Amino acid sequence: MINKFTGEVYKIYTQLQEKNARELRERKKLIHSTIPTYAQYEKEISNLSISLVNLTISNDKNKINEINKIKEKILTLREKKYELLVANGYPADFLEEKYNCPLCKDTGFIKTTRCKCFKKHLTKLYYENSNIKSLLSDGNFKNFKLQYFSNKSTGDSKRSPQSNMQDILEKVGLYINNFETTNDNLLFYGRPGTGKSFMSQCIAKELLDKGFLVVYRTASDLIEDLRDIRFNKDNNLYDLIFNCDLLIIDDLGSEGSNEFITTELFNLINKKLLSKSKMLINTNLSLSEISTSYSSRITSRLMGDFKLFKFYGDDLRIKLNLNRKNL
Numbered sequence: 182m183i184n185k186f187t188g189e190v191y192k193i194y195t196q197l198q199e200k201n202a203r204e205l206r207e208r209k210k211l212i213h214s215t216i217p218t219y220a221q222y223e224k225e226i227s228n229l230s231i232s233l234v235n236l237t238i239s240n241d242k243n244k245i246n247e248i249n250k251i252k253e254k255i256l257t258l259r260e261k262k263y264e265l266l267v268a269n270g271y272p273a274d275f276l277e278e279k280y281n282c283p284l285c286k287d288t289g290f291i292k293t294t295r296c297k298c299f300k301k302h303l304t305k306l307y308y309e310n311s312n313i314k315s316l317l318s319d320g321n322f323k324n325f326k327l328q329y330f331s332n333k334s335t336g337d338s339k340r341s342p343q344s345n346m347q348d349i350l351e352k353v354g355l356y357i358n359n360f361e362t363t364n365d366n367l368l369f370y371g372r373p374g375t376g377k378s379f380m381s382q383c384i385a386k387e388l389l390d391k392g393f394l395v396v397y398r399t400a401s402d403l404i405e406d407l408r409d410i411r412f413n414k415d416n417n418l419y420d421l422i423f424n425c426d427l428l429i430i431d432d433l434g435s436e437g438s439n440e441f442i443t444t445e446l447f448n449l450i451n452k453k454l455l456s457k458s459k460m461l462i463n464t465n466l467s468l469s470e471i472s473t474s475y476s477s478r479i480t481s482r483l484m485g486d487f488k489l490f491k492f493y494g495d496d497l498r499i500k501l502n503l504n505r506k507n508l
């Protein structure tokens with residue numbers, strides 16, 4: 182899959198190079214048709230260049246002097262070309278190649294190292310394939326306000342929701358910073374509206390911006406994907422779901438239940454655990470509800486192989502709506 186996206190980025194460079202060449206041809210055409218003297222200078226330069234080559238390979242004893250003379254003429258003609266462009270109201274560099282990225286001249290490489298624009302193109306593709314492009318406008322840590330969470334402890338724990346969230350934020354921060362080396366999988370559980378999806382989107386955005394491929398799916402969309410993979414042999418989709426850097430499964434428990442779902446879900450989780458391909462799962466179910474809703478095989482993996490984070494507090498959606506109405 183990384184190969185698939187890398188290939189897509191190379192295609193973008195090829196298209197950019199073709200576009201640059203096409204636009205340059207059009208600019209040349211315009212100048213040749215509107216400033217005939219310009220074409221004449223070009224012709225002279227081209228003839229002089231041929232003479233220069235011939236002189237260089239000749240045995241002429243005085244060739245150094247001649248060569249310098251021709252070089253001088255070429256330089257003068259080049260200057261005249263620029264002057265002509267400016268005199269006709271065009272910028273001096275009008276007939277030079279224009280690049281999207283002047284650093285690598287739209288090749289993606291500076292010598293043998295990848296240019297930084299390569300990652301930019303790759304990240305854009307990752308965003309498009311993550312399924313969260315539209316959600317990400319709000320979902321970033323800048324909009325994450327701890328004061329939305331109450332600082333009074335509730336029946337859920339002695340710890341207040343705010344202090345709990347602060348702890349989660351710190352651990353999530355470490356997770357993001359150590360993402361490349363960690364094998365941890367995360368399970369966010371708790372009642373609806375306690376910030377799980379929002380936190381997941383923040384993580385997704387942060388990792389995408391760091392150049393990781395994050396794929397975001399609701400559990401029910403994921404089941405549809407698994408169906409496509411199984412019955413339509415969609416290999417690209419398989420690659421995306423199974424080999425991305427982080428698969429986020431939102432709202433586990435909403436996907437319904439039948440034999441296909443149970444089997445495929447287990448296979449997915451098990452396979453990804455074995456290949457150390459990371460997951461983040463959100464669910465509105467409590468831990469005891471997870472154990473009654475899922476087979477012991479799935480439950481034991483969720484409880485044993487995931488770091489568990491309990492989200493609790495008032496329903497943020499209701500709270501935020503009330504705040505808005507009170508404004």
Ligand SMILES: [Zn+2]
Nearest residue numbers: 282285296298
């Ligand atoms: Zn570049």
